[in-house]
Amino acid sequence: xxxxxxxxxxxxxxxxxxxxxxxxxxxxxxxxxxxxxxxxxxxxxxxxxxxxxxxxxxxxxxxxxxxxxxxxxxxxxxxxxxxxxxxxxxxxxxxxxxxxxxxxxxxxxxxxxxxxxxxxxxxxxxxxxxxxxxxxxxxxxxxxxxxxxxxxxxxxxxxxxxxxxxxxxxxxxxxxxxxxxxxxxxxxxxxxxxxxxxxxxxxxxxxxxxxxxxxxxxxxxxxxxxxxxxxxxxxxxxxxxxxxxxxxxxxxxxxxxxxxxxxxxx
Ligand SMILES: Nc1ncnc2c1ncn2[C@@H]1O[C@H](COP(=O)(O)OP(=O)(O)OP(=O)(O)O)[C@@H](O)[C@H]1O
Ligand SMILES: [Mg+2]
Numbered sequence: 001x002x003x004x005x006x007x008x009x010x011x012x013x014x015x016x017x018x019x020x021x022x023x024x025x026x027x028x029x030x031x032x033x034x035x036x037x038x039x040x041x042x043x044x045x046x047x048x049x050x051x052x053x054x055x056x057x058x059x060x061x062x063x064x065x066x067x068x069x070x071x072x073x074x075x076x077x078x079x080x081x082x083x084x085x086x087x088x089x090x091x092x093x094x095x096x097x098x099x100x101x102x103x104x105x106x107x108x109x110x111x112x113x114x115x116x117x118x119x120x121x122x123x124x125x126x127x128x129x130x131x132x133x134x135x136x137x138x139x140x141x142x143x144x145x146x147x148x149x150x151x152x153x154x155x156x157x158x159x160x161x162x163x164x165x166x167x168x169x170x171x172x173x174x175x176x177x178x179x180x181x182x183x184x185x186x187x188x189x190x191x192x193x194x195x196x197x198x199x200x201x202x203x204x205x206x207x208x209x210x211x212x213x214x215x216x217x218x219x220x221x222x223x224x225x226x227x228x229x230x231x232x233x234x235x236x237x238x239x240x241x242x243x244x245x246x247x248x249x250x251x252x253x254x255x256x257x258x259x260x261x262x263x264x265x266x
Contacts, residue, residue: 031084062237110179
């Protein structure tokens with residue numbers, strides 16, 4: 001697959017089923033999250049309201065403990081708000097049970113984390129297929145989808161490599177391909193460049209910008225301002241609330257920035 005002609009099959013069709021409020025693939029409405037610890041409780045989110053339009057690219061920043069991952073867990077249907085609503089593609093998922101949440105997660109969401117979480121004795125191609133095992137598909141379809149996803153991140157040539165035979169940036173690209181294999185409408189990335197050097201981080205942002213250009217909605221958590229600048233919009237959390245919400249005005253292209261950075265062996 002040619003890296004420059006990437007398309008995200010089925011992407012745009014997935015976001016408009018007629019029930020979606022205009023221009024919001026994610027709609028978070030006055031969400032609170034209280035972690036009940038028995039004697040004490042932690043108010044991790046204190047009234048968060050946030051819309052993300054299809055094709056949006058949101059970076060979430062804020063101090064440690066400000067609630068970023070708590071919100072990502074809710075956006076990712078890994079957890080539910082204590083109060084408030086979360087509409088995903090126009091469907092209220094805030095009260096779904098665990099089973100139903102798992103279905104939504106598998107169909108609509110892709111996840112990338114700071115640690116790549118690849119299975120060590122498993123090739124890139126096999127790692128990428130893993131989320132597809134839970135969807136009805138034949139082995140041949142899964143392989144084809146995994147190859148396509150590896151192409152989207154520019155790693156066709158590493159399909160048969162094991163994680164230990166790849167650089168950190170390549171491993172994270174495999175993890176991104178794995179997140180894409182079920183053709184999600186949203187990619188959620190919690191500090192995806194947290195373990196990478198600065199050039200490799202920009203390479204990952206180039207991949208994410210390319211996917212976003214092709215229509216994928218992305219929500220990214222980062223501590224680094226330089227990384228957040230590659231998004232279209234930056235939201236800053238403080239003490240469980242949104243403190244700032246700004247469009248990125250002069251958004252750099254990660255591919256342009258890469259040309260200014262010294263090259264490393266890939
Ligand atoms: N499972 C949990 N049980 C109890 N408290 C929790 C739990 N998860 C998070 N918290 C608390 O909720 C608050 C928000 O945590 P969260 O993980 O969302 O922060 P964060 O912004 O992602 O921080 P970091 O930048 O360090 O990743 C913190 O005070 C944290 O201690
Ligand atoms: Mg966190």
